[in-house]
Amino acid sequence: MNAKIIIYDYAWIAINVIILSGVHIGKGAVVGAGSVVRKDVAAGVIVAGNPAKPLLKERSKEFNYNPCEFLAGNKA
Structure with a gap:
């Protein structure tokens, strides 16, 4: 079965994780x-x-940060 794996915004997947087909994070x-x-x-x-x-x-369910804001200030 080749169902899509869907990972929603602000999810964090650590190293060496295996996610099987069709799973939603x-x-x-x-x-x-x-x-x-x-x-x-x-x-x-x-x-x-x-x-x-x-x-x-359980993590907070309010996510109001934008990782791109941090990167924009650090442009070389």
Whole structure:
């Protein structure tokens, strides 16, 4: 099956993560290093492990920063 993987804005995917076909990573979600994501991750949820499971912590659901603003001030 070749379903699309969808990663929404402000999500953070750490190193060595495997995301299986058809999975959606919600807005602001975090996937810990070395995790294997087999199911959708809801917005703001932090997951880790193999298989990836939610941790007790949750990220803020308000995202009002723009990473490009930081880069614009640092042009050489």
